[in-house]
Amino acid sequence: MPTTPYVTAAEFAAHPTYLALDNLRQDNADPDAQTAALTNILLMASAWADSECNQPLGAHVVTRTQRARCDRDGNLQLIANRFPVLWVAAASYGPRPADLANVPDVTAAWIEEQRLALVPVGGARTMSGLGHYVRWTFVAGRVATLVDEDADEAAMAITVADPTGIQPGEAYRLWEPGVEETVTVADDYIPAAAGPAPQPTEIPLAAPTLHAHGEGYSFTGMTSDLRLAIVSYAASLLMRPDTAAEDEYPDNNASSTRSKDSRPTGLGLVKEARRILMSETVVG
Template identity: 50%
Template structure:
């Protein structure tokens, strides 16, 4: 389940949706209340995307209790559930449950995002033996927001959740009107993941080119994934003026009149969102 929307309210408002977003909460004039409701819709759309892909899409740390096999070179083969794998912080292995050897910061390699190869050392286990494995790793795509403003020329940016951010990697700042790509300094050393996350200053390889405000989006998510969230959000906000425009006429929420209408306007956006997410879905 998504904890924060994968697309911020300002980003959604800047997208050419052609929707009136000023009256999401009818009868309430406070613009902050309207923004809060839009954020709720975007959070639900983000959680829907998680469900469509059968895994959390935002970068997250998990500990996987599984089994793996050791080869003759002392390399442990483990198959992750959540993908893509960003980093591996700890592995515990052994032929007996409860009698395991633990390695922190192990040497590893991810092959085709399907297998994690972890060096445990020749002789650490019998070649070909199946081992009980507890694997702690980070998977998913970085999605967070800035917690502090920054001026053009800044050499660091502070984010709400640094989970998954890696040295040398490039991320996009999606703040409308001042979008830019930033590269994390190779000197950045990711800290241990905390719950709740700890706001962290991320050093940059090159200064920013624009001013940025708190709440601006910092993302490593593919554009198609974010567009799917936007499309699904739009489908939920489409309000039919007449029965003929109702996108969900056959649902229990529809009136008796609308249940007779065969058209599905908003469902086309949902279908497009499903198509966009298909390459990222985990096969069960």
């Protein structure tokens, strides 16, 4: 389950949903309380998208054990259970689970169709067609993190809260409303080691930013369509109808956000969000 939403409250508010967002908590007029309520809804929408796709959409570390064979070129043929595979972090293999040898260098692994990893191993153990027990670790999903420190205009680096999945030479989007832009990571950036507790990391850029940026906004490799799926589902939660007779969300109380909106119920937005996830071919 994501601990931060794939779309922030400020980014959702900037999207043209035309929904009233200032009375999500009727017992607390504090703007921070309204933002917190919207963030919770966006977290639910992000978790829903993960559930629909049977995997986290954000970049994450996976360790898998499986049986695999080597091809005639001495490559272990490893099929991932998460999508897309960004890179292989480690691998070990052998004739028995208790007799695994580490692959000394996995940087030459070839990723094919974003699911198949060909890991060159060489050596006497790699007879073509021979089955092996394999334990391997890889990074999958799409970068989805937040800017962790303010950055000036023309900055040559951006500090992010979680560097998982960020790769040299790749382009990512900064979604701060009003100053959105795409940045490219410098070719000499060395990706952070895959691990369970990522730390804030400064990411060098290939070119300076066009704008100054504040902390707390998205730095992401997710497509615009995937973000739209999150926005659509979150909007559907805010458009729950006023009466149980009309409700696709059973046993729901009336929503003041929905009561001032003339549009139909949010079921169409749910269908559209699901269609986007299917079209992105991320459903496992």
